[in-house]
Amino acid sequence: MNEHPLDAFLFYRSYRESLNGMTQKDQLATLLAIIDYALYGVEPTLKAKMPAAVFTVARPIIDANNARRAGGKKGGRPKKKTIGFPDEETIGFENEKPDALYNEEMKNEKEPPNSPPRGKRERFTPPTVEDVAAFCLERKNGIDAEEFCAFYSSKGWRVGSSPMKDWRAAVLTWEKKRAKTEGPEPGHAKRGRLIVGEDGEEAAVFDG
Numbered sequence: 001m002n003e004h005p006l007d008a009f010l011f012y013r014s015y016r017e018s019l020n021g022m023t024q025k026d027q028l029a030t031l032l033a034i035i036d037y038a039l040y041g042v043e044p045t046l047k048a049k050m051p052a053a054v055f056t057v058a059r060p061i062i063d064a065n066n067a068r069r070a071g072g073k074k075g076g077r078p079k080k081k082t083i084g085f086p087d088e089e090t091i092g093f094e095n096e097k098p099d100a101l102y103n104e105e106m107k108n109e110k111e112p113p114n115s116p117p118r119g120k121r122e123r124f125t126p127p128t129v130e131d132v133a134a135f136c137l138e139r140k141n142g143i144d145a146e147e148f149c150a151f152y153s154s155k156g157w158r159v160g161s162s163p164m165k166d167w168r169a170a171v172l173t174w175e176k177k178r179a180k181t182e183g184p185e186p187g188h189a190k191r192g193r194l195i196v197g198e199d200g201e202e203a204a205v206f207d208g
Contacts (some may be wrong), residue, residue: 009038010065018054018156020126021149026051038062053154126157127167135168141175148174 015034019027030051033044037059046052126149133145148171157164164170 005040006038006066006069009035009062012061015054015058017126018057018153021128021153022050030054034058034062038066050150050153053150056154057156124157124163124165124167126153132167132171135171139171139175141171141178143171143174143178 011034019030022030026048029044029046029048033046033051033055036042037044037055044055046055129145129149132143132148136143136145136148152158152164152167152170157167159170
């Protein structure tokens with residue numbers, strides 16, 4: 001805990017956008033964790049996956065800003081470090097390997113349904129769980145919308161080292177991976193579901 005609590009701290013728009021898709025309870029827990037850590041240095045005890053993931057990404061940004069302010073009071077300024085949040089807009093990780101499979105498939109990917117016309121794309125906004133669920137239901141692909149949102153929220157809504165531009169295209173990529181993993185199933189086959197491990201690798205799990 002800080003011996004000398006701060007009076008203010010920088011709160012980026014990307015912090016707010018990262019709350020999309022969470023329940024109100026998780027949103028409140030995430031906000032309080034960021035505020036208490038930034039102002040008082042209180043270490044949070046977040047148990048839910050999405051709040052913990054968002055705080056993990058926001059923490060080094062908070063530390064860097066507080067260190068910069070402290071350095072300014074002493075007459076100096078710490079060296080600049082790129083930690084994430086390019087242009088202070090979106091959450092992300094540095095030194096992350098590009099997702100080669102996603103980039104390769106995107107080259108040949110047709111425009112997904114309901115995608116804005118080229119040249120008129122708006123700034124990317126993370127979808128809610130309900131948005132993803134509705135899209136997956138429409139395509140009947142069996143993808144878990146909550147799992148999809150939790151996975152990309154923990155990665156700062158980035159694909160490899162690049163900010164995500166179209167979440168529907170990412171759903172289509174998951175859909176293709178799921179189809180390749182499960183393959184055609186006969187009527188008596190067990191039905192599988194696609195899961196994403198902590199290392200980011202995807203695998204099929206068959207129930208029953």
